[in-house]
Amino acid sequence: DQQVKQNSPSLSVQEGRISILNCDYTNSMFDYFLWYKKYPAEGPTFLISISSIKDKNEDGRFTVFLNKSAKHLSLHIVPSQPGDSAVYFCAASGSSGGSYIPTFGRGTSLIVHP
């Protein structure tokens, strides 16, 4: 059973508009959430994270929002640029027997059209 779900396999957005990527989780023990970005032929790279004690974290054009009651987080990219076209993975971690190994979602492929 998936503990971290990214229900949209793909998303298409026009350059300059907002991209919103969504992620849901089921495990109440998760208390830290991360987004990774992956280009073809490269490994994933860390993008932004948020702790469960916050509901928002911003880094330039990227903002992650966390709604703990709904077990939902989202990544907003404003404004979207063609270079943002990539696969985005949501990941969640929490203490489980002292281990914080993250669980990844299946990814959302974002295409930003010029």
Next chain:
Amino acid sequence: EAQVTQNPRYLITVTGKKLTVTCSQNMNHEYMSWYRQDPGLGLRQIYYSMNVEVTDKGDVPEGYKVSRKEKRNFPLILESPSPNQTSLYFCASSLSRGWGRNYGYTFGSGTRLTVV
């Protein structure tokens, strides 16, 4: 440059022929992990290691072995590869037991394995 290096980048092999994918990191990270990425399935953890000589199974360990004899190296071994192990493999490392909760993993560039 701080990095995780995997070799080879691409590999085509035949069923049953033992192979090893190497992974090396130059950041003195204690924690290392192997993932496979498959279409529609995302990143699934195969094995991980929290220190030298300490390894443990991830979510999909069947058909794989690992070893951690030195801190910097974490090879992935397929003793008898099968076609269902055709996948994109990533090695990752992290400084702390938090597995990069503040700054994320560092991933290698990936190894595309095809087993025919």
